[in-house]
Amino acid sequence: xxxxxxxxxxxxxxxxxxxxxxxxxxxxITKKDEIKAALKEEYGSKMxxxxxxxxYAKHTAINTxxxxxxxxxxxxxxxxxxxEMYNAVHDFLHKKYSDEATVKKQKVSIGLExxxxxxxxxxxxxVVPGRELNQDQYKDDNNINxxxxxxxxxxxxxxxxxxxxxxxxxxxxxxxAEKESVRHDIKLLKIWKVQNGKKPKSFxxxxxxxxxxxxxxxxxxxxxxxxxxxxxxxxxxxTISLPDPGNSNNDVADTLTDVEKSDLSDDMKYMLERIxxxxxxxKLYFKVNPDxxxxxxxxxxxxxxxxxxxxxxxxxxxx
Amino acid sequence: MKFxxxxxxxxxxxxxxxxxxxxxxxxxxYPKEYGGILVGRYSDDSKACIVEDTxxxxxxxxxxxxxxRGKEGLAQKxxxxxxxxxxxIYIGEWHTHPDSAPFPSATDKQAMLQIANDNGVTIASxxxxxxxxxxxxxxxxxxxxxxxxxxxYEQQD
Numbered sequence: 001x002x003x004x005x006x007x008x009x010x011x012x013x014x015x016x017x018x019x020x021x022x023x024x025x026x027x028x029i030t031k032k033d034e035i036k037a038a039l040k041e042e043y044g045s046k047m048x049x050x051x052x053x054x055x056y057a058k059h060t061a062i063n064t065x066x067x068x069x070x071x072x073x074x075x076x077x078x079x080x081x082x083x084e085m086y087n088a089v090h091d092f093l094h095k096k097y098s099d100e101a102t103v104k105k106q107k108v109s110i111g112l113e114x115x116x117x118x119x120x121x122x123x124x125x126x127v128v129p130g131r132e133l134n135q136d137q138y139k140d141d142n143n144i145n146x147x148x149x150x151x152x153x154x155x156x157x158x159x160x161x162x163x164x165x166x167x168x169x170x171x172x173x174x175x176x177a178e179k180e181s182v183r184h185d186i187k188l189l190k191i192w193k194v195q196n197g198k199k200p201k202s203f204x205x206x207x208x209x210x211x212x213x214x215x216x217x218x219x220x221x222x223x224x225x226x227x228x229x230x231x232x233x234x235x236x237x238x239t240i241s242l243p244d245p246g247n248s249n250n251d252v253a254d255t256l257t258d259v260e261k262s263d264l265s266d267d268m269k270y271m272l273e274r275i276x277x278x279x280x281x282x283k284l285y286f287k288v289n290p291d292x293x294x295x296x297x298x299x300x301x302x303x304x305x306x307x308x309x310x311x312x313x314x315x316x317x318x319x
Numbered sequence: 320m321k322f323x324x325x326x327x328x329x330x331x332x333x334x335x336x337x338x339x340x341x342x343x344x345x346x347x348x349y350p351k352e353y354g355g356i357l358v359g360r361y362s363d364d365s366k367a368c369i370v371e372d373t374x375x376x377x378x379x380x381x382x383x384x385x386x387x388r389g390k391e392g393l394a395q396k397x398x399x400x401x402x403x404x405x406x407x408i409y410i411g412e413w414h415t416h417p418d419s420a421p422f423p424s425a426t427d428k429q430a431m432l433q434i435a436n437d438n439g440v441t442i443a444s445x446x447x448x449x450x451x452x453x454x455x456x457x458x459x460x461x462x463x464x465x466x467x468x469x470x471x472y473e474q475q476d
Contacts, residue, residue, distance in 0.1 A: 010325040180473055221475070294325075301327040301465075302365035304443040310401045311409035312394040312439035313356060317387040318414045319426030 003279040005223035015289035021063040024121050031123045032068045039072050046078035053166040058173040060186045065194045068125045071166045073144050076135040082147035089129040108146045142167040165246035172245035176210045185209050185229045195287055199260050207242040207252050234268035237261050322461045322472035331472050333370040342457055345415040345450050352386035354414025358407045386414045411446030421451035421460030431464040
C-alpha cells in the first residue's frame, strides 16, 4: 500500500518534538546555565551577558540533536586578539570541565560533550566566544567578531575577523519560523541531515528554507511544501547566496564548498526521484524517531463522549 | 479553517463565517476579554470535530486580562440544539486575548481541565479556541483538552 507522505511526515515531526525528551532538554538547560555562570564568575566585567543561540532559542530544535550554542560576548579590552580570546576561553573550559566532558576546539566554537550520565544522556554545549568590535559598542548593536579556528567552508583558518550578530541571526530565524510551514520544513531538513549524516550546517538549512519560501509560492499540504523546498535546493544551491542576517557581508552559502553544494543538489535530486518512484521511500529519508512512535496510537484516538445527552457546562473563568 | 493535531491524529474544522463572528463579538468588547461556548458535531468516525456556531453567554464578567463565562440560559439553548436536526452539541469554549498571543494561560489550562472533568459535560475532550486580537488583526490558537493535557492543533490552511 502506498504511503501517505504527509501523514508520515506529520508523524516524523511529532516523534521529534523536543518536549518528548523533556528530561534531556532540562539537563541541557541546567548545564548551559552552569557554564554561563562559570564564565560570568571567571570574566566578570570583561564580558556581557552570555546567551543561548542554538536551535532551541530559534524554535527549530529536534529531539535527536540537542546542541546548545552559548554565545559569550566579551568587551573589546578583555583580550588583545581574537585568537587570545578563543584560546583563553578554551583553556578555562578545559581546566574546569575536562574531568566530566570532552572539551575540543571547533570551527568558531569550543565544544563540550559531557560523559553519559546514569540515564545514558549526553549533554552537548558549544561555547562561541566573540569580542565586540570597539569598546562599549556591543551595547548599541550586538555585533561581535568571532575567531575562526579551523576552516569554515571557504573562510580560511585563523581568520581574525568573522563579524556577526548572533542576536540578529536568532530573531531572523525565529521570526520566520513562527510560520508553521517554514518551521516544519526546517525541522524536516534537520532530521534528514542528522539521520543521514549530511554536511550542511543547521544555519545553512534554516536560511535556504527561508529563502525558498521567500522566492517561491509554496502552498499545499506538508509534503507539497517540503517537496517545493527540496526542489528549490536542488535547483539553486550551487549558485545561491545566503546573506548572514547577522552580517550581510558574510555569505552563509560559503560554509559549503562547491563540491559539497553539488553533492547537496544531487542528494535532493535523488531523494525526490526515489520518493516519486515509490512513496514508501519517504520512510528511508525521513524516519520516525523510534523512541516516540505515533502512528499506531493515533488510530485509536477519537473525540469520545462520556455519555449520550446534553452538556451543561459550568460557569468558567479564563485568563 | 482546518486544524490538525499531529500528536493524536484528530482534526478540527471551523468555517470563516464562524471565525468572523468570533472576531466581531471579540472586537465589540475589546480591549476587554470576551468569549462564549462552541457548538458543532463530530464526524461519524469521531476523528473530526466541526465547529458550527457559538452561543454567547447571557451573563459574564470581564476585564482586560480575565473573562468569566456565566452559565445562565446555556443548558436550555443547548437542549434546543440537541433536539434539532441536524443535532448540534457542546464542543468547547472560546475567548479573546486582547493585544496578546493566543497561548493558554495557567487559568485557561485549569479551566479546561475542570470542564473536561465536570459531570454536567458529556464530551470527554472539549476544544478551546483563543483569539488573540487587536483593532486591526487577529491570530487564532486552537487547543484540545485530551487525556488531562491541553494539546495544540496546528493550522493546515
